[in-house]
Amino acid sequence: MGSRPTLQGIARSDQASAQPWRFEAVNVSKSYGAVIANDAVSVDLNAGEIHALLGENGAGKSTIMKILYGMELPDAGHVAIDDTVLKIGSPADAIAAGIAMVHQHFMLVPSLTVLENLILGNRRFGGLMTDRRAVAAEIAALAAQYRIEVDLQRPVGKLSVGEQQRVEILKALVRGARVLILDEPTAVLTPQEIKALGLTLRELAQDRHGIFIVTHKLPEAMELSDRVSVMRRGRVVGTWRTDQITSSELVMHMVGRSLPASVSRPQLTPGSTVLELLNACVAAQAGRGELRDINLKIAAGEIVGVAGVEGNGQQELAEAIAGLRHVSAGDVILCGDAITNFPAAEILAAGVAHIPQDRHRDGVVLDFPLTDNAILVDHQTPAFQQRGIIDRHAVIQFTDRLIDVFQIRCSGREAPMRSLSGGNQQKLVLARELARRPRLLIAVQPTRGLDVGAIDYVHRQLIEQRSAGVAILLISTELDEIIALSDRIVVMREGRVTALPDKPTIETIGAAMLGSADRPAGAA
């Protein structure tokens, strides 16, 4: 192997596991168009350690892990083992260097057995003359050593999700990995499976493996890790020993308190009630959360901020109001009229604008030009069509106006949406929704993935809409944003709206987001 550093090299020498090592990313930066995913990120991992990387979706956790695993190349910075720079240009390089990743979506062949999946593509077991029995015995011993319970002879397609994850971990070990990167490993597991995973990870760490866990779930980070790093807006906010920090301190770091409230909110007396939710419930669906007895009122000229750790029903709330989720009980009332479970088209036509959380997926059609994207929601209105025929001229004028007013950088109105940077795609969605002159604006994570300048711009637009008498439901995991913009703040947790004391502070909000008062470190 020459002078090339690999963790396997260390591992395979005789005192293998006794040897300490240190694997790190140093000042890694990576941007996609205008979106800065990683900004001078440094994280490190020692032999025998479990390091949790905590942050909301979009904080840049996945990007840094992809760089460590060679799926992405950094724009700046490097990856190193024991201070020797490591060249990782592809996952194959990473695997050769002893780094393995267990993805959120497993990369297994369902029709093959566990054993076949494990030896698939592995040179060590290659060739026609593979002695299956010997290989099976070797792998079974490895599995037993780390308490990985899995039947090697069963087809992967018949395994539960938790079992498939174990196969993935075993696959990494069979390939000689010393560093394991687990991307949201608990997202798909039952509580019992999470416990079993914890035991396995502990065994691995004791045997001098190093493990990165990427997660946005606080309790699991607290329970599983030795050290924890918090990422926010592409930066590492800090790294702590898990036993020396509390959950609530971590929440503060996750949602941040650094961004100064740059926008000023003029004094306004809220007008009449625009949106009212009366005991609204949404039943849980496969993989989706639920809402329980939501009561919420928003008046014209009022911004109601919904804070909360992601995945506590915020998106369901937005979708229930917009007619995209079935409301199983209770009422949604817009300006005095019940719109509960109306078709989405009618709710939109009644004056609801919706900036969806996942703009890429829901908000735009990437292969359409800007013109077709500009009329996505309003294509049925008389302004853009007469008797079912689209008025090209009106569409062009409208698109040009959006491009002009919102300074969307593009090569022209006929440019495909795909060719725009992430920030400019978002601008178009925002411009389109605001141009609809809504009575109610639902803004879900409106500044996620934007740079500071663009964030400021979006904040100003929201304040302007408020002054124009729009009722705004602002859903955000950024506490600064909520505090800076909102007239009223509510917190969502486990599908419920939690009450707040009269003058909420960042601490009381944080406590409400977590549930009860502060929890001792290490408690789940």
Added chain:
Amino acid sequence: MSVHVDSAVTERWRPFAQGTGLVLASMALTGLVLLPIGINPIGAYAQILKGAFGSVNALTEDLVYATPIILTSLSVIIAFRCGLWNLGSDGQLYLGAIATVGLGFNRFGMLPPVLLPVMAVAAFAAGAAWAAVPAVLRLRFGASEVIVTIMMNFLAVTIATYLVGGPWASGITPATAPIVSAGFLPILVPGTRLNANFLVAIAAAALLSFVLRRTVFGYQLRTIGQNIDAARYAGMPVNKIRFVSFSCAGGLAGLAGFGEVAGIYHNLPNGLSPGFGYTGIVVALLARLNPLWAVIVAFALAALSVGSGGMQRAMGIPVSLVSILEAVLILLVLATRLLERRA
């Protein structure tokens, strides 16, 4: 700005350039098959050209053959633009043909000016109804329309075979009894088989092109095909539009069956379609799902088929050469698309 226009023009002509290139490449590859069996491929291709364009009759035959292919390719296109695979144009074509023949016997004594339009509408409706089955199974129960449409092709052919041999048998030829002459489509060029359904196909292509580009329905259909989540977010009636588009797909294929019966055979023969539905898929993909380009590509493939008949007569080379040519072409198209996706 001028750069922008230029690139738009290049983009517009791209399917043509690419299609031509792929046809030439597959001719070259097929030529390699011919050489070892002692046939000069250039001679063979020259005979194909002569057979396809050498006379008025050859030219009109090209158009006759292109007509059903245009319609089946439009059928594939309208479904595909909405994100659905219609591999059932062949079956839908048969249903259109069956409806045409059934009414063409004119047992209800319809007046001549009424008969033809009624036959056409019925053919469209029959094809649409045949397509509605896989559409419902897909939209309601999530059954793959790919599989259901293919299976229903066999069913449609079997029904046609039954009618030909059974209730509607003529007793002489492997075909049904003829329809009444009032149900014959007008011939456009006297002495040839070129009939009015060619104009129907051209009009359908123009109409579909307009609908897709300029109407609210077409806009919604395209949005659903490109990003169904965005369509739902924008409040579009996703399932309704998918159903309508898939039914229209069946209807267009049904019109192809109408033309074959009312314009060419004046009865329903056994083996009416030599795979028009499948050729339609190739045409749709080659034309990049553009209805107007589909007309041109369909004409090119039709000319190839017609020309191969001339080649067989002149040089004794079996027509199946063209099947090889087409198969090579399909593989090249798929390979090209794959490479483009990678790029």
